[in-house]
Amino acid sequence: HRDGAFRWVLARxxxxxxxxxRAIRMAGSQSxxxxxKVVDPLTGLSNRVLLIDRIERVIEHHRRRSGAQFAVLFxxxxxxxxxxxxxxxxxxxxxxxxxxPRIRRCxxxxxxxxxxxxxxxIVVLDDIGDERSAVDVAERIQDQVGSLxxxxxxxxxxxxxxxxxxxxxxxxxxxxxxxxxDVAMYRAKTAGRARxxxxxxxxxxxxxxxxxxxxxxxxxxxxxxxxxxxxxxxxLPSGRLLGFEALAxxxxxxxxxxxxxxxxPVAEESDLIARVDRRVLREACRQLQAWREAIPAAGPLGxxxxxxxxxxxxxxxxxxxxxxxxxxxLRGSDLELEIAESMLAAEAPAMExxxxxxxxxxxxxxxxxxxxxxxxxxxxxxLPVASLKIHRSFVGDLDAGSGSEDIVGVIxxxxxxxxxxxxxxxxxxxxxxxxxxxxxxxxxxGYLISRPMPPEGIPDVIVGHGRRLQLTT
Ligand code: C2E
Ligand code: CA
Ligand code: CA
Numbered sequence: 001h002r003d004g005a006f007r008w009v010l011a012r013x014x015x016x017x018x019x020x021x022r023a024i025r026m027a028g029s030q031s032x033x034x035x036x037k038v039v040d041p042l043t044g045l046s047n048r049v050l051l052i053d054r055i056e057r058v059i060e061h062h063r064r065r066s067g068a069q070f071a072v073l074f075x076x077x078x079x080x081x082x083x084x085x086x087x088x089x090x091x092x093x094x095x096x097x098x099x100x101p102r103i104r105r106c107x108x109x110x111x112x113x114x115x116x117x118x119x120x121x122i123v124v125l126d127d128i129g130d131e132r133s134a135v136d137v138a139e140r141i142q143d144q145v146g147s148l149x150x151x152x153x154x155x156x157x158x159x160x161x162x163x164x165x166x167x168x169x170x171x172x173x174x175x176x177x178x179x180x181x182d183v184a185m186y187r188a189k190t191a192g193r194a195r196x197x198x199x200x201x202x203x204x205x206x207x208x209x210x211x212x213x214x215x216x217x218x219x220x221x222x223x224x225x226x227x228x229x230x231x232x233x234x235x236l237p238s239g240r241l242l243g244f245e246a247l248a249x250x251x252x253x254x255x256x257x258x259x260x261x262x263x264x265p266v267a268e269e270s271d272l273i274a275r276v277d278r279r280v281l282r283e284a285c286r287q288l289q290a291w292r293e294a295i296p297a298a299g300p301l302g303x304x305x306x307x308x309x310x311x312x313x314x315x316x317x318x319x320x321x322x323x324x325x326x327x328x329x330l331r332g333s334d335l336e337l338e339i340a341e342s343m344l345a346a347e348a349p350a351m352e353x354x355x356x357x358x359x360x361x362x363x364x365x366x367x368x369x370x371x372x373x374x375x376x377x378x379x380x381x382x383l384p385v386a387s388l389k390i391h392r393s394f395v396g397d398l399d400a401g402s403g404s405e406d407i408v409g410v411i412x413x414x415x416x417x418x419x420x421x422x423x424x425x426x427x428x429x430x431x432x433x434x435x436x437x438x439x440x441x442x443x444x445x446g447y448l449i450s451r452p453m454p455p456e457g458i459p460d461v462i463v464g465h466g467r468r469l470q471l472t473t
Pocket of ligand 3: 368425
């Protein structure tokens with residue numbers, strides 16, 4: 001293709017003959033069948049590429065015949081993760097395969113069924129008389145899914161939550177249809193599963209992308225699609241590796257890789273953030289212990305985990321921490337919890353109680369983004385704090401000489417008087433590092449030392465950090 005991509009082409013040719021039967025020329029065609037090549041290998045259904053192409057055609061078709069409607073059903077299984085977890089992925093896969101003829105049974109030949117990935121399916125009903133007929137199909141599919149009670153000789157219990165978009169020519173982008181169907185599906189799910197909901201524009205407020213993102217994140221948590229990256233923290237005078245900050249990452253099949261800035265604000269509006277935090281806490285503890293077992297040099301390293309206000313106030317944190325420590329055999333002092341200073345701006349007894357409890361487990365608490373949050377000093381002095389993390393904006397300004405040297409100096413002096421450590425985050429240049437060192441900062445973290453890395457990269461850092469990371473000033 002002119003754009004550099006390769007396409008699959010079906011080449012057909014035949015001889016054109018004259019009246020005497022002599023071949024006089026070749027006639028042929030080249031058909032682009034790239035889309036036809038793209039099926040889901042597990043189920044043989046269309047995959048996303050083919051689906052999008054299909055919906056585009058349906059939109060085009062309906063544009064020419066005004067008034068006609070079609071429907072898109074977004075189907076997500078309930079209870080699929082439990083099957084995968086308890087019976088294994090192979091059984092999970094077989095379940096998906098067995099669902100295909102059951103779903104197909106509810107469709108006409110002209111309808112399309114596609115698998116988006118995981119346990120998500122899309123059904124396109126080409127022409128529907130009215131809303132009711134789309135609902136009928138959804139209900140038949142739900143009956144079919146619910147009646148699958150045995151896979152590989154094992155008992156299973158699943159159901160389907162379905163979001164329905166009744167679409168007409170007013171939709172001209174496939175993404176909009178899929179997004180609305182996703183929003184409706186999420187509604188069905190949160191309304192108690194095994195239900196269907198018809199999308200209406202009212203569901204778009206509050207802002208639809210937020211809701212869709214929230215739904216997608218909830219599913220990512222269900223399906224364990226959140227991962228953790230680790231950013232080294234080093235001692236500033238010696239360059240010695242001290243540990244890592246664990247940072248959440250989310251790989252979404254549609255949206256690609258999402259950074260916390262994109263999903264943490266959304267997650268913070270619901271209890272999802274506590275699930276994110278718990279997931280990262282568990283995974284970071286498990287991972288640190290695994291490194292310790294595999295690499296002797298990892299022995300003294302610790303891990304820092306970010307904790308949100310909701311998680312801290314939920315009351316679950318101390319219990320979760322206790323369990324993580326018990327499971328992994330880590331000591332409380334191997335773990336540091338990072339709490340943003342802004343969370344401490346207002347009086348919060350539930351939070352202070354949680355602080356006290358984790359403090360008794362020996363877990364250290366770091367005040368994150370220090371200098372931006374407005375925590376009264378009297379409150380700060382009351383809390384069992386082990387370190388202050390200087391927000392990266394102050395570190396960034398150290399190059400410019402815009403007065404942040406004074407701020408960093410004040411934070412270091414405060415930390416000294418409280419007897420706690422100071423960590424500078426966002427260290428990007430050697431100049432920043434040497435100024436921080438001169439100002440008495442104890443530890444550093446930032447791109448200069450290392451970017452956050454997936455766990456596979458960390459053993460090399462642990463083993464070779466003295467040599468590989470040129471850290472000393
Ligand atoms: P944070 O706790 O201040 O984390 C440090 C952020 O600074 C990370 O961004 C890190 O990648 C970035 N960073 C590190 N070194 C440098 C540098 O040299 N220069 C610059 N410009 N940036 C640097 P990330 O991973 O995108 O995380 C952003 C924020 O999201 C975090 O800020 C934290 O507040 C929040 N977050 C991340 N993971 C979690 C989590 O599991 N739970 C909660 N509640 N919040 C999280
Ligand atoms: Ca942090
Ligand atoms: Ca920070």
